[in-house]
Amino acid sequence: MGALGGASGLALAASLMMPVAAGAQQQAAPAGVIAPTPLSRAAVSPAVKATRTAHFKGDPLEGLNRKLFSIHTFFDRILFRPVAMAYKAVVPKIIRGGIRHVFSNIGEPVVFVNDMLQLKPKRAVRTVARFAINTTIGVGGLVDVAKTNGFKLPHHSNGFGNTLGRYGVGPGPYLFLPFLGPTDFRDLGAAPVDGAVLPVAVGFPFNRIEYQIPQGVLVGLDLRAESDSDLNALLGGAVDRYATLRSAFLQTRAAEVYALRHGDGASANPLDDPLADPAGGGGTSPEMTDPLTDPAASESQTAPSPSLSDPLVDPAAPSPAPGYQTGLAGP
Amino acid sequence: MIRVSGLAALLLAASTAAPATAQTSDPAGAPVQALDDGLLAIMKGGKALGISGRSAKIAPVVDRAFDIPLMTRLSVGPAWTTTAPADQTALVAAIRKLTIAQYAGNFDGWSGESFKIAPQVETRGTDKLVRTTLVAPKGDATAIAYRLRQNGGQWKIIDVFYQNSVSQLATRRSDFASVLAKGGAKALVTHLNQLSAKAAN
Numbered sequence: 001m002g003a004l005g006g007a008s009g010l011a012l013a014a015s016l017m018m019p020v021a022a023g024a025q026q027q028a029a030p031a032g033v034i035a036p037t038p039l040s041r042a043a044v045s046p047a048v049k050a051t052r053t054a055h056f057k058g059d060p061l062e063g064l065n066r067k068l069f070s071i072h073t074f075f076d077r078i079l080f081r082p083v084a085m086a087y088k089a090v091v092p093k094i095i096r097g098g099i100r101h102v103f104s105n106i107g108e109p110v111v112f113v114n115d116m117l118q119l120k121p122k123r124a125v126r127t128v129a130r131f132a133i134n135t136t137i138g139v140g141g142l143v144d145v146a147k148t149n150g151f152k153l154p155h156h157s158n159g160f161g162n163t164l165g166r167y168g169v170g171p172g173p174y175l176f177l178p179f180l181g182p183t184d185f186r187d188l189g190a191a192p193v194d195g196a197v198l199p200v201a202v203g204f205p206f207n208r209i210e211y212q213i214p215q216g217v218l219v220g221l222d223l224r225a226e227s228d229s230d231l232n233a234l235l236g237g238a239v240d241r242y243a244t245l246r247s248a249f250l251q252t253r254a255a256e257v258y259a260l261r262h263g264d265g266a267s268a269n270p271l272d273d274p275l276a277d278p279a280g281g282g283g284t285s286p287e288m289t290d291p292l293t294d295p296a297a298s299e300s301q302t303a304p305s306p307s308l309s310d311p312l313v314d315p316a317a318p319s320p321a322p323g324y325q326t327g328l329a330g331p
Numbered sequence: 332m333i334r335v336s337g338l339a340a341l342l343l344a345a346s347t348a349a350p351a352t353a354q355t356s357d358p359a360g361a362p363v364q365a366l367d368d369g370l371l372a373i374m375k376g377g378k379a380l381g382i383s384g385r386s387a388k389i390a391p392v393v394d395r396a397f398d399i400p401l402m403t404r405l406s407v408g409p410a411w412t413t414t415a416p417a418d419q420t421a422l423v424a425a426i427r428k429l430t431i432a433q434y435a436g437n438f439d440g441w442s443g444e445s446f447k448i449a450p451q452v453e454t455r456g457t458d459k460l461v462r463t464t465l466v467a468p469k470g471d472a473t474a475i476a477y478r479l480r481q482n483g484g485q486w487k488i489i490d491v492f493y494q495n496s497v498s499q500l501a502t503r504r505s506d507f508a509s510v511l512a513k514g515g516a517k518a519l520v521t522h523l524n525q526l527s528a529k530a531a532n
Contacts, residue, residue: 056505056508233437236526236529236530237429237433237526237530238506238526239506239507239510239519239522239523239526240505240506240507240508240509240510243505243506243508243509244502244505244506246505247497247501247502247504247505247506248497248502251496251497251498251501251502252494252496252497254496255494255495255496255497256496290498290500290501291456292405292458292478292480292489292490292500293405294401294404294405295404295405295407295408295409295410295411295412296404296411296412
């Protein structure tokens, strides 16, 4: 249960990431942004050829991605996971937490820069306050005192991928990269920007490979270890692990960017938005956007799609589905 | 980068929880309340009940709270209409089994967790949204929301949202699409039953 901590489900996605890339300054940059695009088209058409798995909209590189996912999975099994779990087993929790906090704290200036770029001054101020508190009282970031009740300034993730998303840049094709995990073109392109902030603004030691590599390894190991149970729960229940992770990642990113575009707190309460009529399709509230058309209810023009933003037309199903006859649902 | 949460919770990996405090008078709140109470019961039963005991206990709760047939149809999508009736029945049964197995497998212990049900229930068209929070004594709260639709005069859960962003239904559609396209309903049933078996041991 402990692993349920954090913030967004992105973690899930992020957990697959091993930000070994030197430039991956905190934030696992790629974990970035969304895919507001409707994913499934192919899934929609009953006439999909059995031979060829139609790729989802938003994932035109599915064939390549699946290969890369297999490669990652292989290395995860023989290398990343064993090493990460050993790290967790050997290094005391308090030390692992301290290391995690230090690197997270070092990344706060990057969060701040993006808060500013997104024109979120209140958030930026909170980020500064958090950074100041943790750097001083928190002993160089070792202890996350800012999060505690006295201050109530929890960490929030932010990166240039979010900034681009906030100003309307779409995610582009989904990508799964070994070592880095799920991402998309926008987030991947944005990652070096975040990665450059400290090396450019501060310089030493952030511009040194001798710093960047250990940082990437430690952060990656810790993230992998901490996410293990969540990852197992998500993927352990999946028929198609690749597709499940992709869906979870895209939905999470979509929600994050949605929240940025629709003002503070939108993520916390997306249903503040008007609930769109299913048939109208135009809803803004993620949870209710998809009218959830019952396929058993005769013909529908619209196809269900895995993406939250996909408007599904409700054929208004008067006729009970054959499945209802099973009586399994019980009253 | 320290986003150490878990979509896992999507699958309700949350292995914890305390009495659900219901504060909504909306009829759609009832099944959610029943589910939360049921989950707390099996969490508290924990190891003593065992996986089979937890399954037996949560099964009737799942049947009452969820519209499993509709969730199945929505997960399968348009392919449902071209699926043979026998396969449809098998799919519904497989989803039911998996749902029960996952709850029984994941909610296996209690360490002070509790569920809070938000008083306001939101409505759109034919559906309602009931928000809940899984509160753990340690660690962050997890938002879990339920989308409900009426069936035969009863409000039933048709989708579960993790952290306000990840829809279980959307994830399942994505999850199932490839297997359905390649092997059809029968292949999916086989896969689902394997997952249930795995979750139940």
